[in-house]
Structures are given as structure tokens and as C-alpha cells.
Amino acid sequence: MVVLRAGLCPGLTEDMIQLLRANGIRTVVDFVSSDLEDVAQKCSLSYKALVAVRRVLLAQFSAFPANGADLYEELKSSTAILPTGSPSLDQLLDSGLYTGEVTELMGAPGSGKTQVCLGIAASVSLGLKQHVLFLDSTGGFTASRLYQMLRAQTENEEEQASQVLGRLRLCFVLQLEALQRVQVERVFNIYELLSALQELRDRLSQQVVSSMGPLKMVVLDSVSAVIYPLLGGRQSEGLALMMQLSRELKTLAREFSLAVVVTNQVTRDSSTGLLKPALGRSWSFVPSTRVLLESKESTWERASTQRAASLAKSPRQPTGTQVELDI
């Protein structure tokens, strides 16, 4: 719904706009959907000029239909699959995280969502040498834990190196580089989050070569922490902001071929007492894949480190499959 303004396209002058406005045509949509002969008569403008303007506006503002085959080719060449660093989770997700899609991890407090996110960030940054942007809204990001995971992963890979001292130094250098590739931003409120995403989009579209480098993954931990304070009540602006956010995330994922990982909470259903994902039905359409993490023992009296991950929604795999993770 863009307002008609002089200079939007050649041929649209200020006088024309004033005349159109006097007759109730203010936006591009009004213009394009009105009967041009009628308008030419009422505003005493030339029909030819109006048709020319309409053609230019349509070319500027409408979407292009794409061929299915072209789309497939494009997807094949631009989508990448990022391994998560845990073979059982990869198996659950059909060999890894797909770029161009939003994946969601949900679970009760203490079920291991932040740990899985850190593991994925470590694996992408170390194994694939790609940059990762970690948006932290809960304060749960601990760099020392990420370092611990990186150390564990490099020790596994560098078993063939001959000299012991050389190997240690190489490991250390690799870990430092991997840490530098993970960029952490703390956002505690929905507007900060939206402006951070906007800034990321500006930077990527201008292709500014900074310390960012080739970004492949964006992790948002957690989305419910920023949206929960807005939902509910009589105002529906919380839902509107949530949809804005989902649109930003999806267009980022699709346009720049990023994999977006989001963590969500679970709430208790008041009627049945079962756990269900937070943020309601509207959010459930946003991620294309959903994984539920839960710990094996349900009470805190017998704590354990075993976790079960089950697939709750996926466009590729049958749901309901379960694997075990060890954190």
C-alpha cells in the first residue's frame, strides 16, 4: 500500500497526484485497481499517460511468477545442509539443518535447548568454517561452555597429527578461529531483535566485507522470551509483532540462504495437562521443522543427562521418530 508520490515513476507529476488525490486515489493499489477510462474523465488527464504510468507501477510493485523447474534448479544450487555435530540429531533432521528454512527446538526448562544450540554453533563454526550469528535473549550463552565443546570436537579430529606439540598448538589456533567466527548479540526486547535483524539484512545486501564473513547460520535463543511479554490481553499488537518477526526470519533465510534455528518454550495445556509448544497456533506455522527435547526422567529428584529428541513437524520425515542425545 504505497502512497503515490511524485517521482515514483516517470510521468507521475505532482499535479497529476493532486488531481488523483482529489478523486480519492491515494495509493498504488487504488490506482492500479481503478477503471482508467473513468479516472481519465474525472481528472481530465490523458488516458495514454495513465496507461503508461500503470504499466510502470505494475512492473515495479507486482511479484514475478516463477517457473517450477527454474525454482528447483535454483534450490538445488543454493541450498546447503549443515551437519549439527550430533549424528543422531542429523538422522532425525534428514542429515542436518537445511538452509533457507526455519527450524525450531522446543523443550521444558533444563531440557538442553541452549546446549544443543551451542553444539550446532560449534560444529558449523569449526567443521564448516562458516560464520554464525547467535542472538541471545535469555542470557544463557556461556562462552566457556562453547569453548569446552570446541575443544572436545578438535581433539576428535586431530588424531592423525604426528607431532604432539604441533598438534596442541594447531588445536588451540583452530579453536580461537572458530570462536571468532561466532558472533554473539544480546537482544532483550522485540524491538532490539527486529533492529538487529534489519541491520543484518542491510549488511548482507550491501555485502560489506567486515569481520562477518560468509554467514551461514542464525541462532535465536529464545524467541518466546521476547514475545511472551506482548501476547495476551486485549491488544493484538503482540501477534502483529510476532508475525513481523516471522516474516523477517523467513525472508532472511530464503534470500540469503541461511539456516535459522529458533528455540521455544513449552507450556502446559490446561485441559489435558500435556506439554505443548508456547506461542500458540499462529507461530506453529512459521518453522518448517520442529524438534521436541525432553529429559528421560520427568521429575527433578532423579536427574540424568540423557535426553530424547522427537520430531514434531517436518516436511520431509515422518513425525514421531525419537532419538537419544547425550549432552
Next chain:
Amino acid sequence: MQREVGTLPLAPALRARLAAAGFQTAQELLDTGPCGLSKEIGISKEEALEALQVVRQECHGDAARTAGGSGATRKCTALELLEEEQTQGFIITFCSALDNILGGGVQLTKITEICGAPGVGKTQLCMQLAVDVQIPECFGGVAGEAVFIDTEGSFMVDRVVDIAAACVQHCHLIAEAQQEEEHGKALETFSLENILSHIYYFRCHDYTELLAQVYLLPEFLSQHSKVRLVVIDGIAFPFRHDFEDLSLRTRLLNGLAQQLIIIANDHKSAVVLTNQMTTRIGQSQSTLVPALGESWGHAATVRLIFHWDNGQRLATLYKSPSQKESTIAYHITSHGFRDVQPPAVTHSREGTELNPRKRPRTEEEKQ
């Protein structure tokens, strides 16, 4: 700036009018100017000016960040964060087992939640921490001040005096054993009156006062920049009774949690909350779970659950971003929070086995 109008922090009524008038990006708003804006949407010139100021501020914030300026942004690489974390101190609890499972003590910049049944020792730990945060750096502390927000009225000053006196005596013992100059200097300022005068106490009677206090805290903290600990004793109490609308409660609690994490992060202080327990009635049994519901469980970064076991007090680390889950036993003496000492008359354990959790008191402070 291609920021969409929907993403700017303006009032919803204003946003609705802007959308109806056809404005899409922030750039268009800035181009129109206040007079044009007030004419188009039908608001007064002052409101239009205010709205444009907000927009300009947001866009300038964006521009500064893309240009590489630092400002007050919270962005850095993991490497820088690691270096920061390694130099950060912990607030010790005087119970070495608890410090061990927490990874060194209560961490700064994180929210720690302590849940437990009545009488298990949550307020005792809070008072201990309020004293411990003031230990000078040469003894292994963070040398900060404390803010204590009390909703239940369980803060007893006489008890704090006992705890503080024991702490001061402990530091004196270490100073005598080590005979270093800086210890002596630090001890001059670490006295009973000083400790008590650096604990800022607030009493809140219901949830509106609590919310107001938390929202006013950033201003208070910027005036008292040495505060390193904020304790809210009894966050469940004002929210549990007399609340008809549960969704409002969830929303308020989440907003509170976000505000607390902003405080913890910006002022580099630790936030400690205490919570109550409630019974969940399942199919066949009933279990004790922390109060305030599932969504509140996500607010705290670290969660400790205190419980009883045959007369012994136990602490379980239930949720932590960097430590494994484990359980230890602790003890509350007249000096405050302490480790469990093996009983003088060994009736249950083998006599010669040394309790692995016990460590001699004097070595505890050398961190």
C-alpha cells in the same frame, strides 16, 4: 533506512493510522516531515514531532551499527566473551560443595533462582550472599554492594549481623595466616558497619510495588555503580494470591524476567530470586515442583532446588548452561551457610573414610 513502520516502537493506535495512510518504511516517514505527517494522519503537530524523533533515534542506532561504531551495543564475538568470562569473579557462598557444583559460585550477569520448601534455607542463603558479595578482591570476592528486595518480610537484621561477624572473623584469620600488606588494608574497610551500610534494603508489599521497584532499579544502579548483587526474596509470594487473570500474571512475570536480565547484563551484577514450591497432582502421584508455572522456569538461567531428605538439607542443581546436574548436602550453622561436617559420633559411615566434600576451612578462601 528501510525499516518497516511495523517494527518501530510506536503506539499501536499511531501505527494503525500510519498503515492506513499507506506509509511503509521509516524513510518515507522521515521524508514527509512533521507538518506533512500531522496533516496526512490527522494527529497534532507535537505528536508527529515526537513520533519522528523516535523514528530518527531508531534509524540512527541502526546506522551507527552498520558503520561499525560500537556505542552501547551488546555485540561481540565468542572469543571476546570468553575472555570476559574468564576474568569475571564469582560470589562465593562459603559452602565449598555448593560453589563447586555452581562452577565457582553465583555467577555475575546471570539470573539464579533458588526454589525450596518453607524453612529449608533460601533466605539464609540470600543473606549470606548479600554479605559475601562485599568480600574484598584480595580474599577472592568481588568487592561489590548488594540490593535486597524483600516481599515476605523475612529479612532479620540480627541474623545478618551474625553472618557478617563470622565472615569478618574468617577474613581476619586468613590475613593473620598470610601476613600480606593488601590484606591488612582491605580489612580496614571490611568491618561490620561497612557491610551493613552497603546492603540496600527495599520492602515491597504487593506485585505493583515489586514491578515498580524493578523498573526503577536501573536508575538506582547507575547512581550506585558498585552494586554487584540484586536479591529478590520471595518473587512468588505477591503473584500467587489474589490473582484472577492467569494470562496477565504470565505476561507480567515475563516482562519482569526480561527487565531483570537487562539489569544483570548491563550492570554486570548477579540477580538471585527465591521461589516457592507447589504440588502438581499427576495421574497416580503428586510431586513438588517450583511455583509460578512452566513459563517461569525459562526465566532463570541457573536453577537450584533445595529439599529435605531425612533431616539432611540437600541442594540440587537443576538447570545450568555450563555445569552438570548434581546434588550436594549443606548445613546452616550460627555462622551462616556452611558445608556439611562429618558427625562427631560416626554412626552411619565407616570411621576412617574422610568425607570427600569436607575441606579444611582456611584453604577455602584461596581462590
